[in-house]
Amino acid sequence: MCESVLRGTSMQAGWYPDPSEPNRLLRWWDGQQWTAHVHEVQATAAVPAATPPLAPRRRRLWPWLVPAGGLVVALVLTLAIVPGLVPGGSAGASLSRIDELPVVHTDESLGIDFTEPVLGLSDTDARLEMAFRADIADGDDQLGSLTSHKWAVRLFSDASLRSEITTAAIQTGDRVRINVYEEDHATWFDTTTDENPKLDLKKSNDDWGLHSDYYLVRYVDADGIEFERPVVTRFNFESEISAPAVSAGVDPESPGELALSWTPVEGADRYAIVYGRSPVALGGEFDDINQTLGLYYVYLGETSDTHWNIGESFTSQSGAFPENRNRGLERPERDEDSVLQYGDGEFVPTDLSGDEIGVVAISSDGATSPLGTVNASSAVGSLPSRIATYSYEAASEYSQVVAGAREIDAPKFVPYIDFTGRIQHSPVTLNEPRLVGETVHAMLVSENGFEIDYEKRIGPLSGAELSQMVDEFNRAAIDLAGNPGELQEVAIETIEAGTPQTEYEDTGLPTPTATSHPMVDYLAEHMLAGTIKIDVSEWANQPGAPDPRDAAREAAAQTPLAFVRHTSVARNEVVQVTYSYPVSELRQKQQEVHESALVAIESMQLDGKSDAEKVTAFNDYLSDTVVYDYDAYAVYPDTSDHTDAYNLVGVLTAGTGVCAGYADAMNLFAQIAGVESVVVSGKVVEGGYHAWNKFKVDGQWLAVDATWNDGDVPNHEYLLITDAEFTGSAEREEIADRWIIPAYAQLYATP
Incomplete structure (x- = not known):
């Protein structure tokens, strides 16, 4: 409740009491939300007050709330020090006339009236009733009796008035009965069998007694006239075992992880920890009453100690990127954590105000105490869930x-x-x-x-x-x-x-001549421009669109001047590119190699030649000018010290390289000369990974292995041949997903 109110205020950024440990820590409020930054409270620290309102429907607003930490402290202290608000106050009172209890204390700073409490009730089937001559539904039953009465009365399970209990108001004449729903999801079953309750939080079949305390807040009198201040009444029930008093914080030995501690309970030999999620937090709608009946409790673990860290029951560290924290408290999966969420009004946070973390004391014979709880919005809200x-x-x-x-x-x-x-x-x-x-x-x-x-x-x-x-x-x-x-x-x-880009700079550099899909062309242009994050969301939902991973690998393989080292895909919408050189140096490398290629093409005197003659000229040029780099080949796959040898730089500027450099050079020559071509990757049966080319000549694809043609004696043995003509030691198999979108590989088959 306080968290949601704070988010709606214009309270300035600053250090305020931490919601979970207000006496010890200050937490940074950034103007919209609590952050992860805390420091110890200093003696001179000022705690500025704020007055954001909590409003019953259609009623005047009461300025009775202060920042979250301050509210918790003030309410808890008030309940602890006010005479008559401690155990022993009104043990003989009844819930059936709760509206007749006298006000015994007014807290002017909070703007709240407190009545005598009703403590130690023995009848957990008791009815909570009050006189009410006005229309409790206030003429509006759109959401039914589960919500339409909240302008008049609400029920909470915690002293900070954050964790609201689902109630229904049933009006008969001038009396209203408040029914509570907190038993429907109070049993945790063994998830492997869906049988045999591991922890049963129900108190027989009665409505009351799941929580250690209840706080009824009334906003109006029996005639529907607003009180000067909200009136709070605390009540509870007898229990064989007392509820533990629970506090929540962060484990100093395991940063960022939830830690609980509680008072020892006489007669208890162990304690169970549960997390109660509200129906709204679970995604429920008010169009189905079954989705609104009480919290849904998740069993987190047990211990015989009076302290617990969530890491004791769940592995919080996955050991590899990405990592999670506080496993077991996960919310329903949210939308992708896009940078768009930084914009104003782009994102509505999950409301944790109705959730709670509880501890149940359990005796040796299996008897359970009521829940001792802390509100999740203060205990969990700012904790990390996942990267x-x-x-x-x-x-x-x-x-x-x-x-x-x-x-x-x-x-x-x-x-x-x-x-x-x-x-x-x-x-x-x-x-x-x-x-x-x-x-x-x-x-x-x-x-x-x-x-x-x-x-x-x-x-x-x-x-x-x-x-x-x-x-x-x-x-x-x-x-x-x-x-x-x-x-x-x-x-x-x-x-x-690092926001993904859709627009790219036109570099004027040669582009692939025989791609399999328009997405590949789009990616190739971005890669030539040095884009690090390429937005492919336009293609994501198009029928028949290829997997962006396959398209990115084809674009990288068929765009030699891009100098792509690695690609990855996020969310099927963003292609991330790692380049072999700094982006700031990429353009210079491209220009140097492109100019070298243009000089080479000019020396080949291609004017008037057929495509077959041009391909032959490409092959012969490399045989005459390039020496195979056996040192670079020997250290494969650790190519970090031989980057140039595995791309165009070594072949066209230093005259040395390995098969990848030969194949890239052949592809670039073809792109400049206007011949359809692709780089092919695969494995030589009697060797290892290898790269060669295919060219479209006279309407059909034919293969060329310029590396193997560059032997001790240059030759044309592997020049413009069919796939089947790679025989003997040259026999090989293509690995489609290294160079093409696999579904289109057959389009490049030779006769």
Whole structure:
């Protein structure tokens, strides 16, 4: 309740009492939501008050709420210190005349009247009734009796008045009975058998007694006239075993994870932990009464201790990207964590105000206590649920990993989804760096416990140089961590800089001449322009559209001047490209190689020649000018020290390369000369991975292996032949998904 009210206010960004530990911590409110940033309360810290209203329907607004932490503290303290509000107050009172209880205390600061409590009730089948001469439905029964009475009366299970219990109002004459629904989902079954309750929270078949305390809030009198202040009445029931008093926080030994602690209960030998989810949070609608009857409780685990960390029952770390935290508390899957959620009004957070985390004391004979609970909005809301995968990819510089770079290029934060569904940002540090050859291996560790492997080839480096680079990175990250506002700003700017692109710059460079699908052409243009994140969402829902992964691999294979090293696809809508060279250097490399290719084409004197003669000229040029790079071949697949040999740069500027360079050069020559061509990838039966070409000559596809034609004595043995003519040691098989969209591979078959 308080969280939702706070989100609707214009309360300025600043440090406020943490909702879960208001006496110990201050938490940063960014003007719209709680963030993950906290620090210890200082003696001089000021706690500014705010007065956002809580409004019953169609009634005057009461300015009686303060920031979340302050409300919890004030209400709990009030209930603890006001005479008559502690156990022993009105043990003989009845729920049937609850509206007749006298007000015994007024809290002027909160604007609430408190009546005598009704404690220690023995009849869990008791009726909660009151006089009500006005129309409880207020003339509006659109949502039925489950909601239409809330302008007049509500029921909560916690002192902070956040966790509302589902009730129905039944009016007979000038009396109203309030029915409570909290038993329908109060049994947790063994999920493997759907039988044999593992934990039964029901108290016989009666309505009351699931919770340790109830708080009735009345806003109007029997005639429907607004009270000067809301009137709160606390009541509870006898129980064989007392409910534990529960508090929630973050485990200091496991950052970011939910930890609970509670008072020991006499007669209990173990405790069960449950999470109660409201029907609304589960996606229920009010058009079906069965979806609104009480909370749905998820069993999280048991312990004999009086403290519990969620990691004790669930593996919070998956050990690999992406990682989750606080498993077992997951919300229903939200929409993709798109950068669009940073815009105003783009996203409505999950409402946790009705959820609760509870602890049940259990005796040796199986008797259970009422639930001791804390409200989920304060205990869970700002905790991390999972890494915001797409946002992390958008922020990460991994897409520009380049051999020889001399800096740690990881983002200094990890974007994550909290339990309200919002994207937050946790600062990171680089831990346990080590050098393996010329590659740095380390662990990015966020402030709230996410861990991500970091690996990058940096080149020859001393231990002292590595330490200096890591220290510089960590100092910058720590500076951001100390300024949450700047961290948020830097994070958003970084992520938005990686927003997927639909538009590309026309480079004027040669493009593939024989692609299998228009998506490949689109991707090829982007790759030539050096786009890191390519938006392919336009194709995602088109009937018959290829898998973007296949299209991206074809575009990379058939666009030699793009110098693509690797592609990946996010959400089937974004192709992320890693280039062999920094994007800032890409254009220079392209121009150098393109000019070399144009010089080579001019030397071939192709004017007036047929396509077959042109292909022969391409082959002979490489045989005359290129020497096979056996050193680069020997270290495959570790090509990091021989990048040029595996693309056009080595073949056309240094005169040396391996099969991939030969095939790319043949393809580029054909693109410049206007001959339809493709690079083909596969395996030689008696060898390993290999690349060659096919050219469309006189209406049919024929194969050329320029690498194998460049022997000790240049020859034409593998020039413009059919697939079947690769025999003996040259026999090979194509691996379609390395060079073409597999469904179209047959279009390139030779006769």
